[in-house]
Amino acid sequence: MPNNRHIQPGVHYLQGSQACVEGAIIAGCRVYGGYPITPASEVMEHAALRIPQIGGRFIQMEDEIASACILLGASWGGAKAMTATSSPGFSLMQETISYGIMSETPLVIVDVQRPGPGQGYITTSQEDVMQARWGHHGEGSIIALAPASVQEMFEFTIEAFNLSEKWRTPVLxxxxxxxxxxxxxxIVPPLEEIRIVNRKKPQDLGIAPENYLPWGHDMVAPMANWGEGYNVNLIGLVHLEDGNVTKYDLQMHDACVKRFYHKIEDNVDTISQIETAHFEKCKHLVVCYGSVSRTAIEAVTEARKEHNLEIGYLRLKTLWPFPEKKLRSLIKKVDTIFVPEMNLGMMKHPITEALRDRCRKIISIPSLGSLHTPEYILSVIHEELK
Amino acid sequence: MNSEPVNAYNKPSQLDRFEIRIAGFGGQGVVTIGRILGVAFTVHDRKNSVNTQSYGPESRGGACRSEIVMSDGDINYPYVRKADVFVCLSQTAYDTYIHDLKEDGLLLLDPNSVPTDSIDDGYKFYSIPAMELARQIGSVKFQNTVALGALYVLIKEHLNEESLRKAIAESVPRETLEENIKAFGIGLEHMKAHYAE
Amino acid sequence: MKKHPMLKYLKEEGPMGDRLPMILCPGCGSGQVLNAAFHAIDKIIEEDGIAKENFVFITGVGCSARLTSHYLNFDSGWTIHGRTLPIATGALLANPELRIIVITGDGDTGAIGGNHFIHACRRNIDLTILCINNGLYGMTGGQVAPTTGIGLKTSTTPYGNTEESFDLSKMAETAGATYVARWTTAHPRQTVRAIMKGVRKKGTAFIEIMSQCPVHWKETPVDMLKALKKNSVRLKGDEAVPNGKIPIGEFCNIEKPEWIESYQKVIDQFN
Incomplete structure (x- = not known):
């Protein structure tokens, strides 16, 4: 239950990093493991300050691999856990994310993206959006959210925990x-109005230890934590519902991987969130995500107002799983789709796959290392549509 | 979050943005003024504001910048597009940012850092010898609050003085509150004394 | 036939059972270590009144890791290569009531997990680490490890090993572990006693067990056990151990603040 050590309802003026930690605490995060990296260190510093105040434990680890592993252990130890890193550290966490997908472990990783490759630079970027989906080895889907404001750093962090607990999977x-x-x-709403999701427990479903299947019972299995007498053998190999790996065969392999793949991909419509503006009957469309959407809506509004362009705006609040069907049902026919991103056109690929037959042309508006200005987006739109 | 698409921008985008840029060197307290203004605008005056600061290796010791975008409505693009007010505390900052100031924008500068004879024609400028005045209360570290007092005079139609004083009290270390309030007053009085309303 | 008393800790029968025999090769020393760990924990459950469900076994990847996999009638984690210690640390952060036994190998600890190993010892977090050292990578086919002796031929040192090796127990002691002991699979009783001491120690306990890999060293298990017994010398004060011999016994047994307890003081300020 929320108590007076949570951030209080009302108006606050915070950095996005701080809002993220405050959201995590409200969501129930009680373990934070991290490793400093620019520009994500502010998240870690605020966690170091706040997590012990709420009775949780914060630890600075020896690297990002260890930080991600803290979440894995903490989650099976029964706590909601989080780390934050930036792009090079995110690369180091991929093996653990992969293990988290296979073992169906709820955990939350924040990637404060910076440009790459290599050390790249320490400014802003959206160059990890593909790494988020495809960076881990093996099949298996992932959930990734893209916040665009301090308010959303707070709300989406809570949502990230809720999704990870509901679907028993890593959320980015x-x-x-x-x-x-x-x-x-x-703006923090009254705390009792904030929806918090906790993992399903076998105890609550009346499942005794001798009948418990750590990866069975349902599409998303109830999760017994370590220390509860359920003799759970956590495993990273393909497994049967009971965790037995001696009876390996191709059918078991297929069923194991497809179940946790489809639990996400088949529920894309419930998981994914889309926001639109000036959308009805628009002739052209800007599709965007993250903080670029702040510039995009500014550019779209100006293009409509000052240049009478019939251009609409659509924002992906959830990047993965990719809402292909939802996009196809929303967008029947447009002329040109513009995709501004702080990379060289990464999300343009799935957008093209989804909408290539629903438009005349798809134009990437790339920016490396800095947020697009409205003038830049407008200039590309005008150049294309002149 | 609702799973249905939502129209988040029912109101037209606010083009009535008010933009302030403060720039100088690291250590002049540039970032602190930006944050204090943000708290004053948003927490106490219930307006919307976004505060960003210069970011990159140059922010350590070298040039430093803080920006505030204020609006009665939503703020989308978070950075300054064309500044309404430019508080300039170094020659480098002047050279870098002067052309991002609106033609009818206001320029507030420390004449000991930015020689006033180098100011481009056409910009209306106000002088505040912030460092010099701060020395009078014992330390140059209060120069930012002196500058804030002067800045307040230029933006008072948008901001309640009481809100700003509250924000200062909440943002500075308790042991320097008295000096900071004094510094704020000195900046404010200097402007009133030297420039007619 | 009378059942082995420790079979109760394995998923031998019942709805979740039927997982034996273990995958390990005949003559492998790992089973001996698991047996010693069961005996130690059995006694601790009986003598200290700690609930069985509080024990968690965590392994990484490699032959040693197969000791948990899916065999145990305990909570366990068969986790990521080299990452046992941060995962165990995370579990303890979530629930300090857990008694965590990490079973690892010389490759898991000394190579891929080397950094985590020294930092876990430095923090002195309440973990018991059992490191089965067979001097090579068994699971992947007998490659050289950071513990392989100089000159030895393995599948990746066909012309003989040219690298110096690590002394893992000395590393643990130097890095800050509060209980460090080394025994061999030829010293089963001493191993059980060391594990009991390790579990009871509030802090990081590192117990290295020199073990045989008859398959990759191409010797019989009996010869290897005999050699382990013959080549090991008990540590006695500062007395030097002759070159080429394995020092066995306790490297250290000291008291130092344990991390979870130290951090609890931070948390308690706010209560």
Whole structure:
């Protein structure tokens, strides 16, 4: 239950990084493991300050691999856990994310993206959006959210925990330096109005230890934590519902991987969130995500107002699983789709796959290392549509 | 989050943005002024504001910048597009940002850092010898609050003085509160004394 | 036939049972270590009144890791290569009531997990680490390990090993572990006693067990056990151990603040 050590309802003025930690605490995060990296260190510093105040445990680990592993252990130890890193550290966490997908472990990783490759730079970026989906080895889907404001750093972190507990899977918050460092209004609603999801427990479902299947019973299995007498053998190999790996065969392999793949991909419509503006009957469309959407809506509004362009706006609040069907049902026919991103056109690929027959042309508006200005987006639109 | 698409921008985008840029060197307290303004605008005056600061290796010791975008409505693009007010505390900052100031924008500068004879024609400028005045209360570290007092005079139609004083009290270390309030007053009085309303 | 008393800790029968025999090769020393660990924990459950469900076994990847996999009638984690210690640390952060036994190998601890190993010892977090050292990578086919002796031929040192090796027990002691002991699979009783001491120690306990891999060293298990017994010398004060011999016994047994307890003081300020 929320208590007075949570952030209080009302108006606050916080950095995105701070709002993220405050959201995590409200969601029930009680373990934070991390490793400093620019521009994500502010998240870690705020966690170091706040997590012990709420009775949780914070630890600075020896690297990002260890930080991600803290979440894995903590989650099976019964706590909701989080880490934050930036792109090079995110690369180091991929093996653990993969293990988390296979073992169906709820955990939340915040990536405050910076440009790459290599050390790249320490400014802002959306260059990890593909790594989020495809960076881990093996099949298996992932959930990734893209916040665009300090308010969303708070709300989406809570949502990330809720989704990870509901679907028993790692969830990624794909933030950027822009949104993590800016200070802005945060309105905290009455705490009792905030929806918190906790993992399903075999105890609550009346499942005794001798009948418990750690990866069975349902599409998303109830989860017994260590220390509860359920003799759970956590495993990273393909497994049967009871965790037995001696009876390996191709059918078991197929069923194991497809179940946790489909639990996410088949529920894309419930998981994914889309926001639109000036959308009805628009002739052209800007599709965007993260803080770029703040520039995009500014550009779209100006293009409509000052240049009478019939251009609409659509934002992916959830990047993965990719809402292909939802996009196809929303967008029947447009002329040109513009995709501004702080990379060289990464999300343009799944957008093209979904909408290539629903438009005349798809134009990437790339930016490396800085947020697009409205003038830049407008100039590309005008150049294309002149 | 609702799973249905939502129209988040029912109101037209607010083009009535008010933008302030403060720039100087690291250590002049540039970032602190930005944050204090944000708290004053948003927490106490219930307006919307976004505060960003210069970011990159140059923010350590070298040039430093803080920006505030204020609006009665939503703020989308978070950075300054064309500044309404530019508080300039170094020559480098002047050279870098002066052309992002609106033609009718206001320029507030420390004449000991930015020689006033180098100011481009056409910009209306106000002088505040912030460092010099701060020395009078014992330390140059209060120069940012002196500058904030002067800045307040330029933006008072948008901000309640009481809100700003509350924000200062909440943001500075308790042991320097008295000096900071004094510094704020000195900046404010200097402007009133040297520039007619 | 009378059943082995420790079979109760394995998923031998019942709805979740039927998982034996273990995958390990005949003559492998790992089973001996698991047996010693069961005996130690059995006694601790009986003598200290700690609930069985509080024990968690965590392994990484490699032959040693197969000791948990899916065989145990305990909570366990068969986790990521080299990452046993941060995962165990995370579990303890979530629930300090857990008694965590990490079973690992010389490759898991000394190579891929080397950094985590020294930092876990430095923090002195309440874990018991059992490191089965067979001097090579068994699971992947007998490659050289950071513990392989100089000159030895393995599948990746066909012309003989040219690298110096690590002394893992000395590393643990130097890095800050509060209980460190080394025994061999030829010293089963001493191993059980060391594990009991390790579990009872509030802090990081590191117990290295020199073990045989008859398959990759191409010797019989009996010869290897005899050699382990013959080549090991008990540590006695500062007395030097002759070159080429394996020092066995307790390297250290000291008291130092344990991390979870130290951090609890931080939390308690706010209560």
């Amino acid at each position: 918050l794909m933030a950027e330096e822009t949104v993590a460092h800016m200070r802005e209004r945060l």
